[in-house]
Amino acid sequence: MRENKRLASRLVPQMGTLLVALLWLWTPQLSLAFGTLPTDEFGLGVRDAAMGMAYTAVADDFTAVYYNPAGLTLTDPGLSLNFGYKGYGRFFSVPEEEAQDSANMAVVGVTYRHEYSVGSGWWRLPALGFAALTPLPDIRRQKDDNDPHSIRYNSQGLLPIYIGAGYEIIPRVRIGATLAVTIAGSFRATAVATGTILTPELGGLAISGPVEVGVAPHAGIFLGPFKDWHFGFAYRGEQGMELDTSFAVEPMFDISLPPPLGVISPGRFPIVTGWSPAQFASGIAYRGLPGWLFSSDLVFKQWDEWKSSTGRHPAPEFHNRVVPRLGIEHQLTKYIALQGGYYFEPTPVPAQRGDTSYVDNDQHVFSMGLSYSLDRFIGLRTVIAPAIQLHWLTDRTTRKAERSNAFFPGYEVGGTVLSGGLVISIFP
Secondary structure, three states, X not given: OHHHHHHHHHHHHHHHHHHHHHHXXXXXXXXXXXXXXXXXXXXXXXXXXXXXXXXXXXXXXXXXXXXXXXXXXXXXXXXXXXXXXXXXXXXXXXXXXXXXXXXXXXXXXXXXXXXXXXXXXXXXXXXXXXXXXXXXXXXXXXXXXXXXXXXXXXXXXXXXXXXXXXXXXXXXXXXXXXXXXXXXXXXXXXXXXXXXXOOEEEEEEEEEXXXXXXXXXXXXXXXXXXXXXXXXXXXXXXXXXXXXXXXXXXXXXXXXXOOOOOOOOOEEEEEEEEEEOEEEEEEEEEOOOOXXXXXXXXXXXXXXXXXXXXXXXXXXXXXXXXXXXXXXEEEOOOOEEEEEEEEEEOOOOOOOOOOOOEEOOOEEEEEEEEEEEOOOOOOOEEEEEEEEEEEEEXXXXXXXXXXXXXXXXXXEEEEEEEEEEEEEEEEO
16 A cells, blocks of 8 residues: 555656647647638528629628628618527548537628618718628637648637628719628647656646737629619638637746756747638629529639648648639519529639648539518518528548558548528618
8 A cells, every 4th residue: 555655746847847748849849720701602601602702793781791792882871680590410530630520600690771872972971881700619629730620611719700891983873892801719828847856746727818819801883773783893812710729838937848848938839720711703693583682603712822721821722712602592472482592612722632631612502592571471571581592512532642651542522511590681
């Protein structure tokens, strides 16, 4: 018994020292869950998502702050309040990726347009808009760029906020701008070593998360109507949160250990999360047939500026892509409108034969939805709009070139992502 106590008295201090050292060596490898912004994949609202996100020349609701802020001048006069829910589920797997298979997001939007926001004369109030999408965080921790992980469909716990204004400078010519604000929390961990030089112990691990804010500009032009045609052009700036994450060991005593155990100074390492490429969008909408709306977009995405979750550019670089989008809407009755849409997005990720394993596929996206007005049931104008999207990820096989690679000879990923949502719009 005495021998066991004597052995424990020797091992416990050593284990405490080792634990402090292991925390120091292990923690800098952690990074937050990474993925593109959910607005890029699923849209901001539901009508826009139902129309295949072909919305640059259509945006006439709160989602204009994302697609084309000039469209705020086309919103209904007065105040509109919009709130709802969006969610998605992943029906594909990536080797050894610990990612959430589903995520839920709350949607909030507000617009205000004074009746004098459009028309002749310069002294008019601009049309205003606000929207926010609040995804819950992903519990995954990505350790290395070589670990296979999807660059999309990962909820990061970011809070994207869009604040925009639109103005009609002359009849049929409208302009607008949006400030896209992204809010996230940094990771700060501090291990406190207590005890004595001979008997060090881990006193505790303090974790804090200072708030970081990122800002990107959006801008748009809206031309029309020219008879039955509308034209829209928009720019969406690159977004991405570069978090300054750190870990430090703060001893409450003087201790000298041989390297690497002697490293006790603060360590900092960058994390990039919620990255969205700069985008240039052009759109056209046609309303020539009674009760019908047709829209199409071409969106250029500047993927070659991609940054990995560790803040470094991959080799080879990602490829820029053009995404074609189509949308349709039919006013079936006075109270019901049906929407449908499709877009194809080729993957920007080149063959991952080396030491990076970014997973992405060519995808076909099909969508549908409806808008139902409740005016005849309640005195307040209210519209309820559900929508669904199906993302079909074509099968893609990755072959690794080196036998020394942990994922040699390779892997295959393909499947679907199903998303949906519902937004209620109230016009007091």
